[in-house]
Amino acid sequence: MESQRQSKVSRLIQKELADIFQKQMNTLFNGGMISVTMVRVTPDLGVARVHVSLFPPERKQDLFELVNAQSRTLRHELGRRVKNQLRQVPELQFFIDDSIDYAKRIDDLLKS
8 A cells, every 4th residue: 555655756757758759759768659658666765666548559650669768868857857755766766657558458349
């Protein structure tokens, strides 16, 4: 079960990363759209597991590799934004959130 502090830090990281992705979409990610769907933080607040949804689906793997390649830059920018709220910026681990694809597949199966 997640503590209140963990959930507050998760929401803060999700909000700030979403803003970073929105503002730097064209420069860092070649125009791909990236949305942060969920963030989970470990109890020691040392690691943040960030689940991202990537669009367009044809470039999903390329965008994911770009996000992983830019993780140090993203962590630095995140640290600059949350320096007054957090003592230590957690390490960012990115995962692809494919729940939208899964829901679409279920919907297609139900329609056929």
